Amino acid sequence: MTDRVVPDAPLDQARGLHVVTLGTAAGPAIRSECPGIATAVVVDGQFYLVDFGLGVTRAAHAAGLRGENLKACFVTHLHSDHVAEIPAYFLWNWGKPVEGFTRPVRILGPGSADPAAGSVGIEGLVDHVLRAYSYDIDVRIVDEGRPPLFDLLQAKEIELPASAAGADGVRTPRMDPFPVYEDELVRVSAILVEHPPIFPAFAFRFDTAYGSVVISGDTTESLNTSRLADGADLLVHEAVNLDFYRARNFGPKFLNHQEIAHTTPAGVGRVATRAGVTRVVLSHLAGVATDEEWTAGVATEYVGPVTVAHPGDVYTVAPVDAPAATVSPA
Numbered sequence: 001m002t003d004r005v006v007p008d009a010p011l012d013q014a015r016g017l018h019v020v021t022l023g024t025a026a027g028p029a030i031r032s033e034c035p036g037i038a039t040a041v042v043v044d045g046q047f048y049l050v051d052f053g054l055g056v057t058r059a060a061h062a063a064g065l066r067g068e069n070l071k072a073c074f075v076t077h078l079h080s081d082h083v084a085e086i087p088a089y090f091l092w093n094w095g096k097p098v099e100g101f102t103r104p105v106r107i108l109g110p111g112s113a114d115p116a117a118g119s120v121g122i123e124g125l126v127d128h129v130l131r132a133y134s135y136d137i138d139v140r141i142v143d144e145g146r147p148p149l150f151d152l153l154q155a156k157e158i159e160l161p162a163s164a165a166g167a168d169g170v171r172t173p174r175m176d177p178f179p180v181y182e183d184e185l186v187r188v189s190a191i192l193v194e195h196p197p198i199f200p201a202f203a204f205r206f207d208t209a210y211g212s213v214v215i216s217g218d219t220t221e222s223l224n225t226s227r228l229a230d231g232a233d234l235l236v237h238e239a240v241n242l243d244f245y246r247a248r249n250f251g252p253k254f255l256n257h258q259e260i261a262h263t264t265p266a267g268v269g270r271v272a273t274r275a276g277v278t279r280v281v282l283s284h285l286a287g288v289a290t291d292e293e294w295t296a297g298v299a300t301e302y303v304g305p306v307t308v309a310h311p312g313d314v315y316t317v318a319p320v321d322a323p324a325a326t327v328s329p330a
């Protein structure tokens with residue numbers, strides 16, 4: 001496997017399995033020019049989006065990804081920096097005039113953490129977004145002949161398996177991955193990860209005929225992530241530089257959040273080593289460090305190749321001349 005490769009063909013025509021780190025920044029904060037967290041998994045030119053950080057609409061377009069090739073979407077958790085650009089992405093990638101999708105697209109993500117308190121899950125979030133823009137959507141259906149977005153964008157909340165009901169009130173017990181989506185190109189499975197106080201928070205694994213990719217979402221160092229990533233070809237994992245925050249006056253509560261809800265580079269290394277993954281890419285970088293500082297931390301616990309993702313990087317998991325294939329049945 002090579003990294004940061006520009007495929008011979010445009011991504012929407014490229015055979016094989018590629019991962020594009022569309023946005024790499026963490027948090028609802030502008031600390032760099034990097035777009036917010038968003039990752040595309042591209043299989044034989046069709047693609048899947050994981051999270052919708054600030055800037056994903058332009059970043060996906062710049063990468064050559066068009067809505068007409070979008071197969072499905074996944075949301076790891078409902079922190080705003082992972083969902084903020086859901087409205088713009090779909091309004092800018094819907095219907096023929098913009099090479100957008102004209103067939104149903106599913107967006108899978110968390111259910112409500114606390115329905116009694118009125119908090120919504122991904123179904124409520126998407127429903128509210130569509131209602132908020134209903135005037136524009138209705139006008140474009142009538143005025144431009146666009147397909148009915150209300151029917152095409154299908155939000156679905158991920159049901160937790162019985163194994164997620166931990167003993168002694170543990171919200172995120174050790175568990176096995178469970179399937180959440182399958183089509184002719186991918187099988188996607190999920191597992192709960194630890195990102196307190198957010199619940200639920202998921203990591204996702206894509207298994208394809210060309211190899212496997214795991215995206216950690218936001219999590220502290222988690223045995224569940226290692227379980228999900230067992231033997232994976234590529235692990236895209238978040239990381240936090242705690243020293244960056246300790247050296248600045250962000251306050252004890254903010255520092256505590258970074259400590260208990262995110263993963264140090266050494267922690268990423270331990271997760272990767274336990275899982276036996278082939279390669280690690282760091283994305284969703286909280287705090288500032290040089291690439292060498294990020295990778296050196298991982299290398300204290302992991303001997304494989306580590307790369308710091310930059311916006312628009314393309315990681316080729318399988319050779320671009322790999323034969324076309326469909327994912328084998330579960």
Ligand SMILES: [Zn+2]
Nearest residue numbers: 077079195218
């Ligand atoms: Zn988060």
